[in-house]
Amino acid sequence: MKFENWIIIVVIFAAGAFATGLSIYQYVDGVNKEKESDKLNQDLIDSQAKISVEQAEAKSMAIELAEANKKNFELSEQVNEKASDIIAKNMEVIAAQSETLKRIMGSGHAAVKIYVKNSNQVGLQIENTSNYPIYDINVLFINYNELIKTPITSRDGKNFISRKAYFDNCFAVYPAFNLAPLAYIDLNVYEIPIPLEPKYIAIKINQKNKNYLQYSIIFIEQPGNILVHAYKLFELSEDGNEEYFVEEENLSHLPDSEWEQNFHYKQSLNLE
Numbered sequence: 001m002k003f004e005n006w007i008i009i010v011v012i013f014a015a016g017a018f019a020t021g022l023s024i025y026q027y028v029d030g031v032n033k034e035k036e037s038d039k040l041n042q043d044l045i046d047s048q049a050k051i052s053v054e055q056a057e058a059k060s061m062a063i064e065l066a067e068a069n070k071k072n073f074e075l076s077e078q079v080n081e082k083a084s085d086i087i088a089k090n091m092e093v094i095a096a097q098s099e100t101l102k103r104i105m106g107s108g109h110a111a112v113k114i115y116v117k118n119s120n121q122v123g124l125q126i127e128n129t130s131n132y133p134i135y136d137i138n139v140l141f142i143n144y145n146e147l148i149k150t151p152i153t154s155r156d157g158k159n160f161i162s163r164k165a166y167f168d169n170c171f172a173v174y175p176a177f178n179l180a181p182l183a184y185i186d187l188n189v190y191e192i193p194i195p196l197e198p199k200y201i202a203i204k205i206n207q208k209n210k211n212y213l214q215y216s217i218i219f220i221e222q223p224g225n226i227l228v229h230a231y232k233l234f235e236l237s238e239d240g241n242e243e244y245f246v247e248e249e250n251l252s253h254l255p256d257s258e259w260e261q262n263f264h265y266k267q268s269l270n271l272e
Helices: 003-105 163-168 256-262
Strands: 110-116 121-128 134-143 153-155 158-161 170-179 184-193 199-206 211-221 226-236 242-249 269-271
Touching (some): 110 184, 110 199, 110 211, 121 134, 170 184
Parallel strands (some): 158 269
Antiparallel strands (some): 134 170, 199 211
């Protein structure tokens, strides 16, 4: 056989072997890829199953958390309700104690009013305007028609007035007495003639717990010949100066200057 024929035979054999090897390789590679694909599919299935389990666990935990929050809310509501009840009861106790203290110690304030006693005189009465008793009341009247004429001296930033002039114009000092709630009593120790000219009176009302100063103007209003009592009442501070406005009556009948010119209105005076 010629050499060329051998070469052809060898080539044909090699091509066959290559084709066979390629087929085998492709088969093996296909099998491997199928295995890898199956593994990937299985991994995906396992992952999905794991995710499903985790989702179920998360849902279960969310339900448990929601139940716990609901129980906490219910407990908080119960605690708040009990706390509100306790606070309400404490407030009731405090109010009751305050009410008792006011009735024992006294509360509110008194004010001096006038009334027509007869054709020539007006009477004075002191009224308790509160729903609680007032204890240890002392009343001092000061005739400002005369006291306002007394000169005031000033030094070291303070105002001074004669002690003698001050007490010479004080009248009707009442010993301590009590007033029941919304009660009044007549002050018969001093009677004021119905004034042809305005009567200016300062009234110190000392009580068990607080002290007050009342400025009063009594005058006849024309036309009509009407008797009018206008007043301003202040609570005094510890140093004796008017500090807190309390009440007023009939102020529309008088200008502001009437108070400033006829009283030591809102002035701190020292006796010497």
